[in-house]
Amino acid sequence: xxxxxxxxxxxxxxxxxxxxxxxxxxxxxxxxxxxxxxxxxxxxxxxxxxxxxxxxxxxxxxxxxxxxxxxxxxxxxxxxxxxxxxxxxxxxxxxxxxxxxxxxxxxxxxxxxxxxxxxxxxxxxxxxxxxxxxxxxxxxxxxxxxxxxxxxxxxxxxxxxxxxxxxxxxxxxxxxxxxxxxxxxxxxxxxxxxxxxxxxxxxxxxxxxxxxxxxxxxxxxxxxxxxxxxxxxxxxxxxxxxxxxxxxxxxxxxxxxxxxxxxxxxxxxxxxxxxxxxxxxxxxxxxxxxxxxxxxxxxxxxxxxxxxxxxxxxxxxxxxxxxxxxxxxxxxxxxxxxxxxxxxxxxxxxxxxxxxxxxxxxxxxxxxxxxxxxxxxxxxxxxxxxxxxxxxxxxxxxxx
Numbered sequence: 001x002x003x004x005x006x007x008x009x010x011x012x013x014x015x016x017x018x019x020x021x022x023x024x025x026x027x028x029x030x031x032x033x034x035x036x037x038x039x040x041x042x043x044x045x046x047x048x049x050x051x052x053x054x055x056x057x058x059x060x061x062x063x064x065x066x067x068x069x070x071x072x073x074x075x076x077x078x079x080x081x082x083x084x085x086x087x088x089x090x091x092x093x094x095x096x097x098x099x100x101x102x103x104x105x106x107x108x109x110x111x112x113x114x115x116x117x118x119x120x121x122x123x124x125x126x127x128x129x130x131x132x133x134x135x136x137x138x139x140x141x142x143x144x145x146x147x148x149x150x151x152x153x154x155x156x157x158x159x160x161x162x163x164x165x166x167x168x169x170x171x172x173x174x175x176x177x178x179x180x181x182x183x184x185x186x187x188x189x190x191x192x193x194x195x196x197x198x199x200x201x202x203x204x205x206x207x208x209x210x211x212x213x214x215x216x217x218x219x220x221x222x223x224x225x226x227x228x229x230x231x232x233x234x235x236x237x238x239x240x241x242x243x244x245x246x247x248x249x250x251x252x253x254x255x256x257x258x259x260x261x262x263x264x265x266x267x268x269x270x271x272x273x274x275x276x277x278x279x280x281x282x283x284x285x286x287x288x289x290x291x292x293x294x295x296x297x298x299x300x301x302x303x304x305x306x307x308x309x310x311x312x313x314x315x316x317x318x319x320x321x322x323x324x325x326x327x328x329x330x331x332x333x334x335x336x337x338x339x340x341x342x343x344x345x346x347x348x349x350x351x352x353x354x355x356x357x358x359x360x361x362x363x364x365x366x367x368x369x370x371x372x373x374x375x376x377x378x379x380x381x382x383x384x385x386x387x388x389x390x391x392x393x394x395x396x397x398x399x400x
Contacts, residue, residue, distance in 0.1 A: 046103075051366070054359050093181075094110055231354045250304075
């Protein structure tokens with residue numbers, strides 16, 4: 001296959017790729033987090049417990065993780081755009097039986113299938129960017145794509161929470177369906193055909209051996225673990241926020257709670273800011289600062305004062321996205337071979353943390369309340385990072 005010239009930032013094709021994939025990712029992350037602000041409503045409407053309702057988030061993530069592995073393999077062999085477009089259409093259409101369902105179990109099954117479908121975009125988008133965008137500006141394209149990720153997560157939470165309180169949760173899912181179909185049509189029109197895609201000639205068994213190779217690298221395992229821990233704390237804090245603020249003494253409505261999701265804006269600027277600072281002061285120092293900010297933000301939410309909670313969540317988002325972006329960047333540094341599969345494994349670990357943050361923190365919330373959840377979310381990432389630093393210091397001493 002003859003490789004064509006890759007697109008630069010001055011070409012229209014560059015912007016067609018970035019905007020197309022960016023809006024696709026915004027839809028995926030909107031759909032992923034749409035259920036989070038609806039959990040208090042779902043517990044009442046379907047008469048289920050908080051732990052059961054939280055499965056609407058974690059079961060979706062489980063489907064996503066499985067989809068990332070399976071669809072990632074096939075996108076390397078069949079192509080990128082077909083998975084991206086199919087993923088968008090299925091994600092949107094699966095909302096229809098959800099808002100028509102009269103059983104919460106049906107919603108959970110549909111959320112699992114939807115999670116698998118969502119993986120089509122996430123498994124193929126970054127590979128598509130790297131294949132079609134010139135190396136000099138691929139980092140710019142990637143940063144823009146990731147900013148759409150954060151925007152989608154913010155809007156998905158805000159819109160569903162706001163509409164559910166003002167009208168109904170079914171209406172919020174109906175609008176997401178319409179938005180998703182619109183994005184699908186938009187991609188048909190704007191997303192360029194892949195011209196540099198080369199089908200993988202490796203067997204799936206060889207790819208699996210590449211995955212297994214990374215589990216023998218202790219440095220990579222530490223990075224994967226940090227991805228889990230960061231997302232565990234971050235998701236746990238967001239999952240139970242609607243329950244915390246709709247109860248006394250705050251007694252906020254869901255549309256009022258939804259405005260706090262605009263704290264995500266600090267996360268959108270946090271990733272590029274962290275990258276800039278890391279180039280100047282070093283990745284480890286800036287990542288530690290991000291983790292400490294995440295912890296401080298969690299602790300600020302403990303006092304029963306709404307301004308402290310709002311400020312706390314702004315700091316949480318800034319700290320989390322700073323630490324997460326640098327942790328993701330460190331994967332290629334720690335991986336000596338099969339860097340693509342190493343990045344995929346980090347993505348899997350990241351979403352394992354999301355599933356754990358949605359469900360495994362439920363007993364903590366039920367038994368220790370908001371204070372217990374916030375303390376746990378603050379302490380665990382800090383302890384983990386200092387354990388990493390202690391290990392590296394010990395290795396340096398042994399080497400000397």
